[in-house]
Amino acid sequence: MSHELFNRNPDLARLRAEGYFVRIEGSLLVMREVPYVDSQRRVRTGTLVSTLDLAGDQTRKPETHVIHWDGEFPCNADGTLLPAISHQSPNTDLGHGLTARHSFSSKPNQDGYPDYYAKMSTYATILAGPAAVLQPGISPRLIRGTDEEDEHSVFNYLDTASSRVGLGALASKLDNEVLGILGTGGTGGYILDLVAKTPVKEIRLFDDDDFLSHNAFRAPGAPSLDQLRDAPKKVQYLKGIYERMHRGIVAHPVKMSADTLGLLDGITFAFISMDAGEEKRAVVAKLEALGVAFIDVGMGLELSNGSLGGILRVTTSTPSKRDHIHSGRISFAGGGGQDIYASNIQVADLNALNACLAVVKWKKLRGFYRDLENEHHSTYTTDGSMLLNGDQS
Numbered sequence: 001m002s003h004e005l006f007n008r009n010p011d012l013a014r015l016r017a018e019g020y021f022v023r024i025e026g027s028l029l030v031m032r033e034v035p036y037v038d039s040q041r042r043v044r045t046g047t048l049v050s051t052l053d054l055a056g057d058q059t060r061k062p063e064t065h066v067i068h069w070d071g072e073f074p075c076n077a078d079g080t081l082l083p084a085i086s087h088q089s090p091n092t093d094l095g096h097g098l099t100a101r102h103s104f105s106s107k108p109n110q111d112g113y114p115d116y117y118a119k120m121s122t123y124a125t126i127l128a129g130p131a132a133v134l135q136p137g138i139s140p141r142l143i144r145g146t147d148e149e150d151e152h153s154v155f156n157y158l159d160t161a162s163s164r165v166g167l168g169a170l171a172s173k174l175d176n177e178v179l180g181i182l183g184t185g186g187t188g189g190y191i192l193d194l195v196a197k198t199p200v201k202e203i204r205l206f207d208d209d210d211f212l213s214h215n216a217f218r219a220p221g222a223p224s225l226d227q228l229r230d231a232p233k234k235v236q237y238l239k240g241i242y243e244r245m246h247r248g249i250v251a252h253p254v255k256m257s258a259d260t261l262g263l264l265d266g267i268t269f270a271f272i273s274m275d276a277g278e279e280k281r282a283v284v285a286k287l288e289a290l291g292v293a294f295i296d297v298g299m300g301l302e303l304s305n306g307s308l309g310g311i312l313r314v315t316t317s318t319p320s321k322r323d324h325i326h327s328g329r330i331s332f333a334g335g336g337g338q339d340i341y342a343s344n345i346q347v348a349d350l351n352a353l354n355a356c357l358a359v360v361k362w363k364k365l366r367g368f369y370r371d372l373e374n375e376h377h378s379t380y381t382t383d384g385s386m387l388l389n390g391d392q393s
Helices: 001-006 010-018 114-133 160-163 169-174 187-194 225-230 234-242 277-291 323-329 346-367
Strands: 022-025 027-036 045-050 067-070 086-088 092-095 098-100 102-105 178-182 203-206 249-251 269-272 293-304 307-317 375-380 386-390
Touching: 001 010, 001 067, 001 203, 001 307, 010 114, 010 225, 027 160, 045 098, 045 114, 045 187, 067 098, 067 114, 092 169, 098 225, 102 307, 114 169, 169 187, 169 249, 178 187, 187 293, 203 346, 234 249, 307 323, 307 346
Parallel strands: 178 203, 178 269, 203 249, 269 293
Antiparallel strands: 022 027, 027 045, 045 067, 067 102, 086 102, 092 098, 293 307, 307 375, 375 386
């Protein structure tokens, strides 16, 4: 992705052509080995980091003239602070191994910088000028940073929103996750929709069912009539949508059994949104044997006096707390009973809400969201919008 951005955008390409050591790391534009002078009149090097505003794979005019700096505060050749830049000292964790000890504000005019070449090269010149006085010939223009050195992104286009608001460090908490989603017909499809927007390494989908007309009304997206006529497997249909955005989506159109449980090896977390039955019992046993945390979702609906009511459930199992799973919190008995959801009633809004509650809990487990109660079971009742938590650990 980084290689393509530098090829497609003249401002980025010019930075490299002129020898600046620039890369894209975590959706941020990074210029390394920029020389400067510290307060002891020593020539050192630091790193400039800018947010990157994109329309798809095309750079736009930078929205802000502010830039981050990882290094001591830069000085003139005589050791006095540079007057050309105002500053703050936020000691910011930008994520992806990037930090900033200062941020600078040097606005060339009321219109700001026209492109990223102008922004990055201007700051580099301001910082490196005093260094060249003390060490003639030193420059931020280096022949470094080949395309092969660019980091490989799981996205087909960059997540510029997280980097722009300083959430890169939070998003990086999810980087190394290998997720399994077991059951993709309703809630599982919305779980995929949400986790595909996170930087997880891999997403494995498990479901052997076909994607039919009734699925179109309880799944994210809007299939065409031709797609429905082809009756694709659910996992293949969903992969075709979300791999446009996220790489590393693997579709397994299989029923979970002794022969296929091995496909779960290597996952770090699982979402279970499949029907009760022996298949589900086998999955839970396998995940427990692997020492993998998982979330099981479900809903029960009833039709009474001409309207629907019911309960959504999110039950979490971690290696440190699994006892509640086998004490009735989730059901392994098949059949569906009198639950009207089993009749394929269309409640996409409840599917989406159930998915949202599950994904929020996963992010809490990973430290993305604050989790003071550490509940392992929660229910949402439609009547009264009542949300209850339990099974704290």
